[in-house]
Amino acid sequence: MPWRAIRVSLLIPVLMGSSAPLSAHHSFGAEYDVSKPITLTGVVTKVEWTNPHTHFYLDVADAAGKVTNWKFEGYNLAVLYRIGWKKDTTFKPGDRITVSGWQARDGGAWGHSRQITLPDGKKMFFGPPAGTGDGGAAPAVEVP
């Protein structure tokens, strides 16, 4: 058995408990690290207007000019629609924007977007606040 497969088989029972189904898309705290806030400026290369989450890709250059293509997650389509986002109008590939959010726990060029500053300076939310969906401030029961 390859080492990777062994690690998975050991980890899953510990982390998942007994009969819980694997994975979810609504937990901020599992995927993203609130202690890793990021603000990046770059050029939009692609937008995925999809459910259950939207994504956009951003070319970000570092001080030495090296460009990295970041991926950011955002709200569900209907939620974006109701707060005023319009496909191919509000922002589109080629636009230079600034995004603030939080980086993924496993590092890399992947983040959860919260606020976007558009080319005209207007600021709009693209994703929910930190902590959304990961259980709130207290569990539903008293801790036994």
Added chain:
Amino acid sequence: MRALVIAAVIAVAASGIVSAQGPGSVPRTAEGKPDLTGVWQGGSTQRGTWEEANRGVGVGGSGVDPSAPTVLSSNDRPEGREAAPYQPWAAKRVVEAYNRRGIDDPTGLCLPAGIPRIVMLGLFPQQFVQTRDQIVMLYEYMNVFRVIPFNAKRPDDIIPSYMGNSVAQWEGDTLVIDVIGFNDKTWLAGTGTFHTDALHITERYTRVDRDQINYEVTIEDPNVLTRPWTLRSTLMLREGTRLQEMVCAENNIDPDRYEKLLNEGVKFTRD
């Protein structure tokens, strides 16, 4: 004194609270029953259109008015809500799910949110279409629905389901919906609030004025709870809002993301 009263009346009228958004009377059907037809937002107490009522910085808010009230995520336990009365062994399992930050949330697999969670969440609207013989409840979240007959006998061939089998009747001006026939694959109200297929839910919808339905739900499941669990919330009318398509399975990449975290041993749990 009179000048003060006049000034107060002018101030209230100028604020638009009374003139534009005051509680109106409850619409009624030809049979005289309250008509719940409309598009509603759960988890909110704000009157007005969707845009007017969601200007805060919480989940789904536009952020236009940072001082505006926030709407909770469907996974959060609102401040002041009493603890769910789970049996000790079951409470332990709820806490485990909380400590895992909800990664085993059934909706993460694009499954329906179930009841009462889908009624009480604020991020997505729900629409009621009431006729003489039935009420149809449409939910934008996961695009699920309930078709509920009035005063009907329950079928004897109920199949397990996410949204249950509902029958409705009027108790005065309150619509009471009795729901059984659930599977055991949804969360009730908050991260990890699991149940069994013995779940029995009683919902009470009371439209108290034009803009507001008071929602009370009693949850019974003797397999996991020590006593019936009652929650109260409100549904607010959102005129002009249209339910949208939500095909969750389109691009649900998060299961793969979680698998990657697990494979790489990245710590994300609370404990």
